Amino acid sequence: MPELPEVETVRRGLASRLEGKTFLGAVSRVAGLRLPVPAGLHDLLAGQRLHAVERRAKYLLLRCDGGTLILHLGMSGYLRVVDRDLPPGRHDHLDLLFDDGQVLRFNDARRFGLLLWTTADPQEHPLLVGLGPEPFAGAFTGDYLHERARGRTVPVKAFIMDQRLVVGVGNIYANEALFLSGIHPARATGRISRDRYLRLADIIRTVLAEAIAAGGTTLRDFSDSDGKPGYFALSLRVYGREGEPCPRCGHTLRQERIGGRSSFFCSRCQH
Known part of the structure; x- marks a missing residue:
C-alpha cells in the first residue's frame, strides 16, 4: 500500500x-x-x-x-x-x-x-478529522510521544503506526525507524524513556524524509505520477531482510509478527 x-x-x-x-x-x-x-x-x-x-x-x-x-x-x-x-x-x-x-x-x-x-x-471530513499530526509538523515531538505513551502496554511499533497518534508511519518506515533508534518493536510503549522518544521522533522524520527524497519504496506496483518507481527500497536496513546480517553488528536479523504485521529487527541492537 x-x-x-x-x-x-x-x-x-x-x-x-x-x-x-x-x-x-x-x-x-x-x-x-x-x-x-x-x-x-x-x-x-x-x-x-x-x-x-x-x-x-x-x-x-x-x-x-x-x-x-x-x-x-x-x-x-x-x-x-x-x-x-x-x-x-x-x-x-x-x-x-x-x-x-x-x-x-x-x-x-x-x-x-x-x-x-x-x-x-x-x-x-469524517475520514480526516480524527487523524494525528503530520510527522513534520511542530506538534509531533518526542515529548508528545512520551506523554501519549504513559501507562500503555501496547508494543511501540503498533503505537507509532496508529494514525490517530501520528500519520504516515507505515510498516516499512516503523521497522526502519525503530532499528535506527535501537528500540525493540515489541517493547511496551510505557517502558520507553523520554530521551529515547526524543530520538525516535527525530529518526521518524529522518527516515520519512529520506524515503520522500528517494521517491518512495518500490514494493509491488507503486509508481509515481510519471510511472517511475521509488528507490528507497535500495536503502532499507532491516525491512524484508530476515536472516541477513545486521548492518550495525552483524547479528542475524529476525522477523516476527507484532500487532499483526511483519516486524524485522536485530535482537542484539534493539532492546
Missing part, C-alpha cells in the same frame, strides 16, 4: 504538472471504488480551476474553485498524467480531464481507493 512518502512523491509530481490548469470534466468507468464515485462528477468539475494539490496523511486534496476532490490510492491504486488520446487500459477506472488535452488517470486493480467531492473544509 502506498504510504506517506509515496503519496507525497505523487503529490509533488501532480502539483508541478497540473496546478493552475482547468478541468474539462471527468469520465468514470465504474459506479464506485471503495465508495461510490460522486454523482455528476463531470459536471461538478467542468470549468473549475485546480488551484493546489495538497496532502493530508495518505489522502490527496485537489483544491478547486468550488470544492475539493479527496483522493486515496487504496492498496494498489496509482495515478498517471497521460494524453487524452491514450486508450484506457485494464483497471483504468477514472479519468480527470483537463482542457489542454491531458488526463489524470486513476488505475486501481483492487478498487480499494476512493475519490470524493466536498464543498466543506476537507480537514473536517
Whole structure:
C-alpha cells in the first residue's frame, strides 16, 4: 500500500504538472471504488480551476474553485498524467480531464481507493478529522510521544503506526525507524524513556524524509505520477531482510509478527 512518502512523491509530481490548469470534466468507468464515485462528477468539475494539490496523511486534496476532490490510492491504486488520446487500459477506472488535452488517470486493480467531492473544509471530513499530526509538523515531538505513551502496554511499533497518534508511519518506515533508534518493536510503549522518544521522533522524520527524497519504496506496483518507481527500497536496513546480517553488528536479523504485521529487527541492537 502506498504510504506517506509515496503519496507525497505523487503529490509533488501532480502539483508541478497540473496546478493552475482547468478541468474539462471527468469520465468514470465504474459506479464506485471503495465508495461510490460522486454523482455528476463531470459536471461538478467542468470549468473549475485546480488551484493546489495538497496532502493530508495518505489522502490527496485537489483544491478547486468550488470544492475539493479527496483522493486515496487504496492498496494498489496509482495515478498517471497521460494524453487524452491514450486508450484506457485494464483497471483504468477514472479519468480527470483537463482542457489542454491531458488526463489524470486513476488505475486501481483492487478498487480499494476512493475519490470524493466536498464543498466543506476537507480537514473536517469524517475520514480526516480524527487523524494525528503530520510527522513534520511542530506538534509531533518526542515529548508528545512520551506523554501519549504513559501507562500503555501496547508494543511501540503498533503505537507509532496508529494514525490517530501520528500519520504516515507505515510498516516499512516503523521497522526502519525503530532499528535506527535501537528500540525493540515489541517493547511496551510505557517502558520507553523520554530521551529515547526524543530520538525516535527525530529518526521518524529522518527516515520519512529520506524515503520522500528517494521517491518512495518500490514494493509491488507503486509508481509515481510519471510511472517511475521509488528507490528507497535500495536503502532499507532491516525491512524484508530476515536472516541477513545486521548492518550495525552483524547479528542475524529476525522477523516476527507484532500487532499483526511483519516486524524485522536485530535482537542484539534493539532492546
